[in-house]
Amino acid sequence: xxxxxxxxxxxxxxxxxxxxxxxxxxxxxxxxxxxxxxxxxxxxxxxxxxxxxxxxxxxxxxxxxxxxxxxxxxxxxxxxxxxxxxxxxxxxxxxxxxxxxxxxxxxxxxxxxxxxxxxxxxxxxxxxxxxxxxxxxxxxxxxxxxxxxxxxxxxxxxxxxxxxxxxxxxxxxxxxxxxxxxxxxxxxxxxxxxxxxxxxxxxxxxxxxxxxxxxxxxxxxx
Numbered sequence: 001x002x003x004x005x006x007x008x009x010x011x012x013x014x015x016x017x018x019x020x021x022x023x024x025x026x027x028x029x030x031x032x033x034x035x036x037x038x039x040x041x042x043x044x045x046x047x048x049x050x051x052x053x054x055x056x057x058x059x060x061x062x063x064x065x066x067x068x069x070x071x072x073x074x075x076x077x078x079x080x081x082x083x084x085x086x087x088x089x090x091x092x093x094x095x096x097x098x099x100x101x102x103x104x105x106x107x108x109x110x111x112x113x114x115x116x117x118x119x120x121x122x123x124x125x126x127x128x129x130x131x132x133x134x135x136x137x138x139x140x141x142x143x144x145x146x147x148x149x150x151x152x153x154x155x156x157x158x159x160x161x162x163x164x165x166x167x168x169x170x171x172x173x174x175x176x177x178x179x180x181x182x183x184x185x186x187x188x189x190x191x192x193x194x195x196x197x198x199x200x201x202x203x204x205x206x207x208x209x210x211x212x213x214x215x216x217x218x219x220x221x222x
Contacts, residue, residue: 002030003134005101007092007123009037009115010077011058012183016191017141018105019173020166020200021213022065025103027169031068033099035092037119038077046077053182060179071095080118088122096126100134108216110155111146127219138219144199145190160214163207170200170211 004025008014014022014034025032040046040054062070073091075083106123107116120140127135142148142158150157166173174193177184187194200211207214 002103003099003101004030004032004103004105005035005095005099006032006105007035007037007107007119009080009107009113009119011036011054011061012177012180012191013107013116013143014105015061015173015176015180016196017107017143018213018215019176020169020211021105021164023169023172024164024166026066032065033069033071033095033101034062034065034067035071035073035095037073037075037088037092038080038115039072039074040077044076044078050182057180057182061176064176064179069099071099078115081114083118085118085122088118089125092122093126093131096132096135100132102134103137103139104135105139105141105215108140108142108147108150108158110150110152111143112149112151113146116143116146124218135219136221139215140218141213141215144195148190158216160203160216162215162217163203163212164215165204165207165209165212166200167204167210167212170197173200
């Protein structure tokens, strides 16, 4: 049994990027943990009703996946570029110490959202072998509405070298994403059912399956 930790800068990143893969892990008996790095607060400009709705979404999503654990770093959403890196590393490291994952999923470094870059850098720091030797595999996922809008001129782009067949789990992934009523939208908005399905079919065509999720392998120890 593998112990899996998916690191999500914001709730929905985990499902957009690797929802089908997480379902596959769980179906196969692996222990899957969800780390949500940021939190909405009134001081960040979020209304109380939106914060309450987000809490409901998190509870509903967690219950549907049947995660082994849900962990909250509770750092300010949309403002991680203002938080010292040591503080982000410390918050994520505490979860690593508790969960002791052997497999880690994290967002792509050059996504358009600055929170994703900060989470990537801090998580990679926690994946150092001398710091957390339990980590054997590290994979970067792509996040619709963020990865494809990264426009750094020095970035070669998200170039996957691992594809996970989710053909028989795509319907369940889409059902989970519908629980994020405050995040999903109407096509051509990237976080829409049509776009998620299209991306899954595209990655599936690259892997010879009906639907797939794609990753960049950052580390594997065998």
